[in-house]
Amino acid sequence: MKPDNGIKDRIRALSKKKELPDKTPYTGISVNDIIDLSGNFGISFREIEIAALEEEIIPERYVRNMKSFSATDQTTLLKSRITIVGLGGLGGVVTEILTRMGIGSLNLVDGDVFEESNLNRQYLCRENLISTPKTDAAEKRIKEINSSVTVRKHSEYINEENAEGIIGDSDTVIDCLDSLTGRFVLERASKKAGRRLVSAAVAGSYGHITTIFPEDPGLKLIYGDPENAPNKGAETSLGALSHCVSLVASLEASEAIKIILGKGSLLRNRLLVIDLNDNSFETMQLI
Amino acid sequence: MKKQAYITLKLFATLGKFTPDSADNYPVEPGTSIRDLIAGLKIPEEKAKLIFIDGVKGELDSTLNGGERIGIFPPVGGG
Secondary structure, three states: OOOOHHHHHHHHHHOEEEEOOOOOEEEEEOHHHHHHHHHHHOOOHHHHHHHHHHOOEEEHHHHHHOOOOOHHHHHHHHOOEEEEEOOOHHHHHHHHHHHHHOOOEEEEEOOOEOOHHHOOOOOOOOHHHOOOEHHHHHHHHHHHHOOOOEEEEEOOOOOOOOHHHHHOOOOEEEEOOOOHHHHHHHHHHHHHOOOEEEEEEEEEOEEEEEEEOOOOOOOHHHHOOHHHOOOOOOHHHHOEOHHHHHHHHHHHHHHHHHHHHOOOOOOEOEEEEEEOOOOEEEEEEOO | OOOOEEEEEEEOHHHHHHOOOOHHHEEEOOOOEHHHHHHHOOOOHHHOOEEEEOOEEEOOOOEOOOOOEEEEEOOOOEO
């Protein structure tokens, strides 16, 4: 059911005129009022948030986005669907950020369960969640943070057979995988489905990130021909550090949001290379 | 006597252990290929997956004149 004018009247009645710390005036509506409206009218949180934004009434949860994103931008985020493939170090942080940013639909893919060695860097992993499927932990976390986000879970590993179907209706795909083979499978499916892909990888204190449009050469510029690429890289000996993984995951979320909003410059055919040992951040040209 | 030139060398991730003391001013003969450079550093060629010359992707056959900044990456795939 879509919000009608009666609901918009209620949204307006519940909204409050407020000010940002810099005195910029805005009209906001609280999370609790949205919860009540959703219950009373039987309409999803997301539909109510979108109806409010159409009236330039900002849900308080997004007020700190306001100077960067217009009400229309926030609505675009709420109407978008992003697929996150891999819910480990990168994927856990990407999930957290996109949930808080109000991406309306998250399509989550991971066939794995948590193990103790994940605790150093995987935000979704907790001591009491060892052996729990990563998709279940992600769904629970998302629901605790933002009721407007719809979750679709795929508790399976991506492969040649299922990849295209899983990512099919996404606006953007984010590669948070931990194998080179899986990354190439995902890239092939993304290209075939005409979807834009953000891809990052880490090892120890090192990381890199790129954005690949369907017509771009993509991962072969980084890893060489898929037939000759190993399945794993330097991470097998270096592991992965929480601060590096979180940083690179934040960059993935940033690229995905820019893709959705059509704003800012992207890392297409470029690779942002990070080495935290000497604080070097350099964007390299891949072609 | 052959002319000497110098490059700046940065070896990433697991290749860091091959970094020579003179990485900031590493001597090469002009015309040296990246393949020769890697062999001279004792880096297994299959580990040098990604090569950057002055911030632009290069190849094993790319040659050096001196003055370049070289970055070499092994495959990195962790997530």
